[in-house]
Amino acid sequence: MADQQTTSNTWDSCYADLHIHIGRTSRGEAVKISGSRDLTFENIAREASERKGIQLLGVIDCHSPVVQMDIEQLLENGTMSELEDGGIAYQDTTILLGTEIELREPEMREYHMLAYFRDLKTMKSFTEWMERYMKNVNLSSQRVYVSSLEMQAEIKARGGLIVPAHAFTPHKGIYGSTAPRMADVLDTSLIDAVELGLSSDSSMASYIQELDQLPFLTNSDAHSLGKIGREYNELQIAHPSFDEFSMALKGEAGRNIKANYGLNPRLGKYHRTYCAACGSIMDEQAMSAERCPYCGSTKLVQGVLDRILAIADRESPHVPEFRPPYHYQVPLEFIPGLGKAKLRQLLEHFGTEMNVLHRTSEEELASVVGPVLASLIVAARNGRLELSSGGGGTYGKVSGKETD
């Protein structure tokens, strides 16, 4: 256990990814149907701890009773243990018990909300309440037929944390899908943080005034083990636990979010508006067009950037003082030429992906994978890889060329 004094630098950069799905239970029961089969509670913990180097994880399908059976078994057989100040410990990694919920208000489109609870007992009490208002409590991201305000009250009554998920994506993000203001739907005083999602960043989100008070999180929304840590946060906390995480969100006692690490929004799959008829992505040109400039169709699907500009209540983004830096970073899996074998070599030498991305010099990298890949990894680390925009559910691409 790390020392618990409250001075700064109590922890040498704790990396946190707080949106990871469960694909199946250890017995093979489906939880997230589209998630991969090996995405079990135990495998997630092991992957994060041993390969990724992520010390704080949010697994957001822990409301599911079949997942809770897995957790209980891991606690009973001593593989994991519950921490005094909240969360489940596995080696040097802590897992926060979370859930992703779908909500819908009358006359509006649906959106997703994340909630985290301190311990398994509390999560189970939440499940007991929630299952009465849904069709299948075992599955991931299901609709709960209650109002948003009632849901917030039930989460807060159990000491939970509330985070609207992938807020700007057209696919079930609160701004992207539901309303131009969170205050139209939610009690914003009961929101603990907002998850930006893969196609936006802090600066883009700073077009909206009601977000000025709220911390931003950048998470992977992983549906497979490899995607864990695709986006993540760097926290300043004494050790990874629920209480420390909660303090970091509030900026209490020297705890805070030190940085957000995410894809350049241009790489996200919903960044720009695209034409559903011909598939063209509207990049710099024709941003506000009502018809596709390539085929003339009006079937345009609004991208994240275009949506933010449409609902902005400012002329230009205003980033508040307390907001930490948002670092564009290309995940290792996007780097051209860095296949499975080379990645394995890197992990053998440097331990974890976080070590490769943050703690290893170019010379050290070059000694293992050669100078070309080493320089691409360093370019990815610094956000200097050339990109093309994503849109319409397709990720943008890394060209392999470096920019200045």
Ligand SMILES: [Zn+2]
């Ligand atoms: Zn979602």
Ligand SMILES: [Zn+2]
């Ligand atoms: Zn999700």
